[in-house]
Amino acid sequence: MNATTVGVDLAKNVFVACVADGVGRVVETREFNRAGFLAWLPTLPHGTIVAMEACGGAHCWGRTMQALGLEPRLMAAEFVRPYRKRQAVKNDRADAAAIVAALLAPGMRFIPVKTEAQQQRLAWHSLRLGWIEERTALLNRIRGLLAEFGMVVDTGALRLRRKLAEHEFDTAQPAPIRHLIQGVRDQFDALDLRIAECDRQIAAQQADDAAARRARELPGVGMLTADAVVASVGDATMFHNGRQFAAWLGLTPSQYSSGGKPKLGRITRRGDDYLRTLLVQGARSVLAAALRKARNTPEALTRLQQWIVTLNGRIGYHKTLVAIANKHARQLWAVLAKGEGYNPEAWHQWHDSVEQPAS
Structure with a gap:
């Protein structure tokens, strides 16, 4: 043939x-x-x-x-x-x-074939996410069932656990209800054990990977994000720059440009939902830390935190989250593609070079 x-x-x-x-x-x-x-x-x-x-x-x-x-x-x-x-x-x-x-179409983009090791690493993330979703569904289901018997529980897994512990040993409750509560608690405990096992496996494989350890040095990038990004991307040099990597994750605005007039819309949300969610969650913690420092000790704000606080006041909370996540994605690309450790002063050096007038 x-x-x-x-x-x-x-x-x-x-x-x-x-x-x-x-x-x-x-x-x-x-x-x-x-x-x-x-x-x-x-x-x-x-x-x-x-x-x-x-x-x-x-x-x-x-x-x-x-x-x-x-x-x-x-x-x-x-x-x-x-x-x-x-x-x-x-x-x-x-x-x-x-x-x-x-x-055969010109400009077609292709997805690199993942190795078996990459897929094994990502399998733990997939299992963990599934167990968390199952635990959340169980929490909502039992809250609705308890409400049928006059036991109203506030939102939150911790509050529900405390309420279950109270009613499990409440002899005023009928025996079938106490038996139901015991079964729910056992299922909660089993799901917690499965999630904890996934966390241990992810922590171990992240600690054994030099690229993941470098990625974790970035602010807002924890164990889950570092391991998931390294396992999903593999070779970061397939992206030409950090902006292309951020666009691949769906963290850049869509464009509706015509007649030479650029118009930007909402973020595309293309690519890996899980990675994008992890980066936005990390951005949430970075934004919270910057706002807290701005309230308590504004004189101690770093230049990056000053930028975050100013941006939050100008465009609002949610858009600022996406902007921070976009910046984290670009920084991750630089760390992974160049094989270097995170340099918190790099942003300052670049910003200063831009501000200096040409001689």
Whole structure:
């Protein structure tokens, strides 16, 4: 077979592959089951480009293709969708053909194939997030059930735990209610143990990674953020600069420019929701610290904190959070791409060089 490019629509059991020639014309479309697709890949010529959407299992298939001497290309589904010939018709064959068309489009951006180690690290983050969501759902569910029996609990996990402890040993409550409360407490404890185990694993893998340790030196970047960013990004040099990295995380405003008149809108919120959330949470702590210092000891504010306080007064709390998160993303890129430790004076040095008039 003299294929040069192949577009594959991945699924759990049915795989559709569109084989294209040197000019991008689809010359063959084939359908496989999982075993058949795995057996077909070694028959492709060495160096064949195989394009896929970055969906579940795509990185695993990408590693398999790399081991066979093929060149996998992963693309975001949102970049492939416009190349479907008939938007109202969606099927596996149309999707595979759209993947080929998107692959050959100029300026297409690709997603690097994650290593198995990267995915193992991120699995702990995914599990932790799932356990926290399950614990929150349990908290809301039991609060509603207790309200049916006249036991109103204020919001907050700690308040609910205290209330459960009070009613568990309240003999005035019917035995079935006390039994229900005991079951809820046991489930809370089990979820806490699972979350704590995830925290231990994440802390261990973050401590063993030099890049993650450097990232954690930044203000507003804790254990979770440092480990998740390093595991998700891998090679930070694939981004040309910090702004591109911040845009990849969805922390830059959308543009609606026409006729030479730039107009910026709300942030795009594209990219990894989890990483963006962690960076915004870190920005929240940095902003709170700056505002607290501005109230108590304003003379001790650093230049960066002065900028934060001024920005908060000018554009408001939530926009300031995004601006801080954007700055943290750029700083993270510099630390990871250049392999250097965090230098808190770098921002001052750059700012001073900009302010100095040209001689």
